[in-house]
Amino acid sequence: MNTDSKYHVDTARVSEESEIILRAKSNPAAFEPLYNRYFEGIYRFVYQRMDDIDTAKDITQMAFIKALEKLNTYEDRGLPFSSWLYRIAYNELTQHFRNNSKNRCLNIDDAGLDELMEEMQEDRYEPYLDKLVDVLSQLEPENEALIEMRFFEKRSFKEIAEILDLTETNAKVRLYRLLDKIKLVITRVA
Amino acid sequence: MNRKPLSSEEINRMQDFNAVLKGASMSGPKGGNGGGGFSNWLYMTGASLLVVVGVAAWFFYPDTKEKAISRQVEQNIPETMPRTQEDSEDLVRAPLVRLPVKEWDIAFASYTLDAQKGGLILHPGGTEIRVPASCLIDDKGNTIQGPVEFRYREFFDPVEIALSGITMEYDSAGVSYYFETGGMCELRAFQHGTELKMKPEKPVEVSMPAKIDGNYNLYYLDDERGWQPKGNSKQVSNATRDNITSVPPVTESISEGEESIIEPLTPELKRIQTQINQLESQKPKAPRKANVNRPRFNLDVKLNEFPELSDFDKMQFEIAPEDKVFTTDLYKIEWNDVQLKRYSSTRYKMVLSQAGIGDSPRRVVELIVVPVIDEKDFAEAQKKYKQLLEDYNAKLEAKKAEEARLKKEAEVARNKQMEAYQQQLKNQQATVFTEQEVRHVFSMDGFGIWNNDNPRIKPKRIIQAQFVTPNKEPIQCYNAKVILPSKRALIDIHHGGNGIYGIHDVGDSKSIVLFVLPDKQIAFKRVSDLNPSDGVIIMQPDPHRFESAKEIKEYIYRTLGQ
Structure with missing residues (x-):
């Protein structure tokens, strides 16, 4: 599975971002380069999970506000700064759906479904589509996020683990167990 | 499904x-660890400054009369007076630990233990640290599993303590004391770079060789409240101790991954794991039946460039x-060239090219296609796939069995290495035990800095003078202490502006005054040699530039013949 990522950054960039963060801790305006760099990525991450362009913008902005507020508690653990931002955005989304009693939105596409079926060692998804959509819509939020990030956003396990605050191994184990369950349900019924 | 993506613009x-x-600055202060807006930030900074100034003044003058003088002295401190090297944040480990020079910090030794099993760490010099099984938790209170890195360092010498920046001042019921230490240590635990906590009901037991006879109290350095009494450490004779087993120190960082520490990879293991990874990347893909309603193409593919397409005959390419x-309309065009490119794990791009004719430019069209098998050939393809998958699984199983065997062999080798190490330790201990007959034994109920101490009241006599260089320039320093080598003690020296310092005179002929100067330099003198003339004392900065605390310690003791 191709999971080339724009999310992971090289050490030079990590170092440059550490300096920006240090400056921004005492001068919030210094945070602007990081805002400009990550706005699009965070926006896409949020919009992927909903159908409302304006609400996606509000949640993205709120994620950056929270990030600025919490910047003095940010600890450089050698991970890309973006993983911290994605985690905040994910928490904001979760909070949004909880507060507004709204259903989450899972945006799927053919290529992602193909890869999902391939991972389950099944043929094309079309015969299972209805049941598959039904199963995906009933997943717990964290399980849904695992499927979404892996197959529809093409994220690596390392990225998924960082965003969901899991270990990489744990993310893999959870996903493969989940796929086993999904396969069992869709093949039995279909 | 298949929603149109938004453009970057x-x-x-x-x-x-x-x-x-604006949103961040208007959100205002919030409780807990979440932090607040920037107004909260400023408030926090102000509070921290107040605490630091308060502590400094308190340590300087122990009684009310002297505190009045201290305020006067503090007000005279010029704003440019350096408190630590470059006033850098990374020199402040905790509010009461301020390193004068980063490079002089005392290094930690690193040990790795399995959190579930616990174990015994034997530090060079004879200190033993017993870590109970499953005694570690994270911030959320979850019990930690897997390998954990323990970082440990200890202090017996007052010069090293002075250069570590750890305060040795103790306040009890409004009276300020200095510590005589029987041995101080710092222990921390980390997993993947994150600091861990200890379950208070499962304390870590530390046994340090006692290098000075006598009973000592036990103190823990609280970041906010300073040294906190924790009872007494026990004195234990070496003869009553159990036989011990321990883990060797490691130099690897555990942040690189758990497996590298638990099972260091042998060359054979590396080779087999590379083979497994290669094999897994070649796992046969299930054939996909063509959709009769979708257009498709026959292509003569160079299988050496696309070996993943070589599993099945009669492969066709269906428009995704x-x-x-x-x-x-594309069917109607006569294309000069067709190329295939990989696009994703299930998709390819078919690139159709038509050479430019006359004034017409060259035309290129890229189509996303999926490899498929025609319905009439599909049963045969599935049969082949089943066979390929069986072969693949058999190969993978054989490789994994080989991997398991090699891991077992590596484990046996490591156990042998451990046994040899244990034997080496026992030999070392035999030497240490004869030298150190008594040990201080105590329990830590939290990670941090622990100290076996006896508090001593600071002497009332204070030598207050202006310290200047031979060129009459006031001495400006990052850190200033009176060191009492015979008692393993040190007392803070309080500085005012313009090179004015107040020094407690303990009446010990071997006590030393030590200033840490800019550019990794120091100035030092015996207190008994301080002879103020008209309130001025001349101090000659030492010309050496020092790279470590050990170097300074040896230099001072050698120079003063101690």
């Missing part, structure tokens, strides 16, 4: 950093549902 038009700044380029 559309998204970037939504950016509004000013709104974020998400392709938006294909139209039946």
